[in-house]
Amino acid sequence: MSRPLILVTNDDGVNSKGISALIEIAQTFGDVFAVAPNGPQSGKSHAISLEKPIGVSLLLKSDTLTKFSCTGTPVDCVKLALNKLMDKKPDIILSGINHGSNSSINVIYSGTMGAAIEGFMDGIPSIGFSLLDYNEDADFSACKHYLGKIIDMALNMEDALCLNVNIPKLASSQIKGFKFCRQADSNWQEEFVPVDEINDFDFYWMKGSFVNQDYEQDTDEWALDNGYISIVPIEFDFTEYKALENLKNIEL
């Protein structure tokens, strides 16, 4: 097999420490093609730019690493990479390493995971990585060994998968290993803090507190709380099949 081609992206921006760490890990596996936002795009979920054009600028090009900055969302970056910038389909897409958790319900808000899911929708194995440390100067060194193992697994699987990988904020020696999990049932409770009044608009900062209601041992939250790296396989079929079975009996 020739050297794999790896598309790397994220939602914290092309200059974040997390994507630099991920590119470094990815380069031990193959040639890296990075297309990432030119600024923070956290919380952008699966958003795409329909109302404005998307800009892209080449930052760096060598035999083994190409790097673009993009004005769009993380999903825009993946679409642009796959449909315009890359000469051939990547063997895998890696998104992150996110500065902060994308476990449980966070997956739905996450730009990191939006990008990974977009790649998977095109049949490409995709992994989103997140470290449970929101600091922009977070220490990603503990990740390297473990992330390499997951990338190696995903590259060698028969069927493409999309994986949501979260890493506890622990020293490498304290990490107990991996757990394959389901998404815990959790949500956010928001508070709106008034900041300004401009014309007829009252402006608020949205602040949230994460609330987990699900402490079962098969969840990602349990794994992370207990020193494991959580790996949740992700799908993009939103159909609630159990409800569908019941609805079929209804006469409307």
Add this chain to the structure above:
Amino acid sequence: MSRPLILVTNDDGVNSKGISALIEIAQTFGDVFAVAPNGPQSGKSHAISLEKPIGVSLLLKSDTLTKFSCTGTPVDCVKLALNKLMDKKPDIILSGINHGSNSSINVIYSGTMGAAIEGFMDGIPSIGFSLLDYNEDADFSACKHYLGKIIDMALNMEDALCLNVNIPKLASSQIKGFKFCRQADSNWQEEFVPVDEINDFDFYWMKGSFVNQDYEQDTDEWALDNGYISIVPIEFDFTEYKALENLKNIEL
């Protein structure tokens, strides 16, 4: 039961024809509290505003109808309504009527459905409505009778559901009825059309063509192609359980 309290939102903006039609239908069922974006927010998926404050302005207040304009995304609108603007929890959330399809894979990009899913995450019955007509002057009159039936059903169900409802672009007399369906397996093929070069950035408009690969009779695409209104029940657990079962056998 007292008159239901109905939260209405959308992604095309508070002044779109689709939300006016939905408010009119909703008012036949209960008191309406509308919080919707101050401009187009199509394709915003489940995005939230983490990098900037959210502005909100009261447009109208009567005994039976309150209406706010909001600078945030559709999901921001729902969070702001539930956590700041409303005195009590709504009995149901209605999102739309979207100008254009949110069937099959479109659900993942849709701001209309992002808003509906956000409400459902709080345990509130939620419905996203979309008409397969992208025209901003689309004719929503055929919808009224059918949408009323769905709202009535959702208000009277024991368990909260989130429904993705799409309506074919047909005269009322040509609509054959409803089908409860699963999301068809489809995707978009993008093309990037160059428009400009500013500083070091090349700018492109993203244009897409919808590709359906799934013509089974239990899909939303089949229902719509055959003159039915499609109703897909939606979940927010992204775990791919089948893959999870297989992964559990892997030693990492």
